[in-house]
Amino acid sequence: MTATTLERVRPELVRGRGGGGPASTRTVVAYGFWIFILSDITMFSALFAAYAVLSDRTAGGPTASEVINLRHVFIETMCLLASSYTCGLGALSAERRQPDRYLVYSALTFVLGAAFLLIEIADFADMARMGAGPSRSAFLSAFWALVGMHGAHVTSGLLWLVYMVAQVLAKGLLPHVLRRQLCFSLFWHALDIIWVGVLTVVYLMGAR
């Protein structure tokens, strides 16, 4: 059976395995950016490993359960989840060429992401004030490195979102703008996945 016949009879056996011609640019771009996200997650795994190893090395300083405010963490988690949802709906509106909806959902995504970041910064400031800065103990160094790195990613995500909206306003929903928007939404959802790890390992297990 030639490839053409196979493709006609069972297209699912051929597509994605080199059959049917080259993959669309959208698929290729998403794959490349997915590789970047996985490398970013690998970088985070080193910080997670450091935290796991150092989480009980408090050197007489505050322990995890003393510096964690679970109520704030719950609000932060819900903000980030909701922003992931609005980001997804924004991506959907962009794909359907609905710029007005895209702008509304992007504004919501920005507000929710910024709320997450403000609560996190306020908590960090509280910790620094009560003498739980990153130089106090190995546990706190690992804590600030891991949670701070996630916060830095959220900050750059917010900047990227502003840049994305500016592109949509200036250029419209052109194919290459849509591909950049796709990469942004992949990045934003991936940050939520990393937050699930931070929430479980640092906050929920630490607060017990």
Add this chain to the structure above:
Amino acid sequence: MEGPDRLYDRTPGVEDQEPTANFLSYTTGFGLAVLLTIASFIVSQTDLLWPPGIPAGLVVLAFAQIGVHLVFFLHIGTGPDNTNNIVALAFGLFIVLLVIGGSCLIIANLNANMMPTPMNMPR
């Protein structure tokens, strides 16, 4: 639905509209994620469960949560265009488990074999 000849028209730069998701799939994912998050908070705070089993429960809930995010938000599915993404994900997961598991194993071993001195007493 295009004919089979359409399959060969996909050259780089030519966009084909791939309906990856819809409103319902994002909403389902969001609902499941909220439920799993609330469940994690309850499990971590409750007195009803056997305390040593709680970290394992939290890890299971976290993996479920990550699965929901991958499927409903990142659209990592079983479609033909996703084969490469799945393979990359499997490799990434392998590296992550190697780094975290290996670090924990090695440091636990070192701690167990370390002579206790006043300087390195835990806490």
